[in-house]
Amino acid sequence: MLSEALIESTINVREILTISLRLFEIIDEQNLKIIESLYKFGPRNIMKLSRATGIPKTTLYNRIKKIRETGVSVEPLIDASKMGLKRVFVKLHVNSGKLTTVYNIVNNIPWRRMVVASHEPYDMVFAKFYVPADNDSIIEKFLRKLSTLRLIRDYRVYETHEEFFGLILSSKYVDAKNKIVKLPWREWFESIAFSNAWKQHVLPLNILEEPRYEIKVDVHDVKILEELEVNAFKDYVELGKSLNLSPTTVKHHYVKHLIGYGVILGYVPRVTIFHPEMTKYLYGIIDFYDRKSMLNFINTLWNTPIMPRFAKVLGDHKIIATFVIPKSEEVKFLAFMEGLVRENIVYGYTLYPIIIKALSTWTIPVEMFTERGWLSGWDVIVKVIRRFLKKRNEAYNKKIH
Structure with a gap:
């Protein structure tokens, strides 16, 4: 009723x-x-x-x-599977006093797409990642690392269709x-x-239907997509100036690849x-x-x-x-x-x-894409973890001295 x-x-x-x-x-x-x-x-x-x-x-x-x-x-609105990327949502249960550190680490690794912290309770971080389909264990490896460092007490991973x-x-x-x-x-x-x-x-x-993961894009396509995620109103001339490409080249990649292969499904006003x-x-x-x-x-x-x-x-x-x-x-x-x-x-x-106010969103990680495909980015992830742990320890030492 x-x-x-x-x-x-x-x-x-x-x-x-x-x-x-x-x-x-x-x-x-x-x-x-x-x-x-x-x-x-x-x-x-x-x-x-x-x-x-x-x-x-x-x-x-x-x-x-x-x-x-x-x-x-x-x-x-993109179909990331056409770029060889999986969509993964993660719920992190953070250990006491570690929320800011975990949030900053997650918010700075290359595969993050969206990060937000909960208001009630104050010990949850939610994140969305795009991760290479041929190296999707990288996120699980990252989460185990956070757990080993006792930054998080547990986590849950969901693989999803496109958001x-x-x-x-x-x-x-x-x-x-x-x-x-x-x-x-x-x-x-x-x-x-x-x-x-x-x-x-x-x-x-x-x-x-289960997504089929295949890389249908090249470096120019990914760079154009990044520009459009920042400002979808840019025309071919403006995109060309930003990427040092001719308007004709930009149009070819946009029409034949991003639209033709179904990478861009449409546009959505936010x-x-x-x-x-x-x-x-x-x-x-x-x-x-x-x-x-x-x-x-x-x-x-x-x-x-x-x-x-x-x-x-x-x-x-x-x-x-x-x-x-x-x-x-x-x-x-x-x-x-x-x-x-x-x-x-x-x-x-x-x-x-x-x-x-703690919601952070990012574009496709262009820096991780090469002509040979997506990099794993593990070396970058390790550097990010070390950097924020060092900052946290320095801040703690200042408080006790």
């Missing part, structure tokens, strides 16, 4: 504009169309964006510039005129529990709707009873305001997900999840509040 607490909510953004994100200061129907179209067409085709939004090119350029100034970025991220900032959830964000809890619940949303194909990849000080960020794992339940959950909540990221665990009905919940909606979110447990949709879930 669905809890009566799960009614549709609206978040009045006008009340928090003085401390809220600058995006809502400029949001209107046209800017909403632009952000939604950036998701469909990416930032590289102004003509398509202009036709889709009905906005002249000059006006479109100016509006995109203002949108970017509010902090909205656009990033390529999907993004948010379609559309009129379905955002009332641009009244500055209101809609959270239809009951509609989401009923879709997950009772609909056939699992039959829909909403993702750019089939997450039920949009933050709720102000960080008024939001709880949750990170963890959700276990479902079966495939249908898992797909209903994913297809309903992906690209909604509350679930900006998720990755399916390989060989299991589990996902690792990030949830962004306004603090005023915590009770409804709890009722929502508990209702799914009672309906035998969700078998169990563990979500940790994370410190958003």
Whole structure:
């Protein structure tokens, strides 16, 4: 039985504009169309964006510039398996007094993709790694080293499919005129529990198939991808100047390799709707009873305001997900999840509040790629561990003298 607490909510953004994100200061129907179209067409085709939004090119350029100034970025959604890379998520249980050291070590090894620390409890670090498929034992070796040094007490490793991220900032959830964000809890619940949303194909990849790992890129491709992860709005001329390549060469590698081989699946605007000080960020794992339940959950909540990221665990009905919940909606979110447990949709879930200011993300590690493939990077990892242990010991010695 669905809890009566799960009614549709609206978040009045006008009340928090003085401390809220600058995006809502400029949001209107046209800017909403632009952000939604950036998701469909990416930032590289102004003509398509202009036709889709009905906005002249000059006006479109100016509006995109203002949108970017509010902090909205656009990033390529990539299939790392086409680069010969596996995706690995790790949960680290840190020993007392070692959190900062472990966080800094993980945040400086070459294969880290994302690192964040938990808020409650204060002894957890979560990390996402891209690791060479032909040398995937390197992360296990690294974690055993941390354990041997008594920096961590235990850890859990999950190999996953590609992580999907993004948010379609559309009129379905955002009332641009009244500055209101809609959270239809009951509609989401009923879709997950009772609909056939699992039959829909909403993702750019089939997450039920095991990835095939093969290197389809060269050094130029990887460098171009790194540039696009930093600034996806760069055109071929700008990319060429950054990489000392001709625009023609850049276009060839982009069109024939990155797009042609399916390395870049599309582009996703990274949009933050709720102000960080008024939001709880949750990170963890959700276990479902079966495939249908898992797909209903994913297809309903992906690209909604509350679930900006998720990755399916390989060989299991589990996902690792990030949830962004306004603090005023915590009770409804709890009722929502508990209702799914009672309906035998969700078998169990563990979500940790994370410190958003401790969230660190990185681009593809270009420095580890050569014409012969990916380096293991173990020598770099050892140097990082030694450097931060030395800093920790020096800081400790200063305190006691």
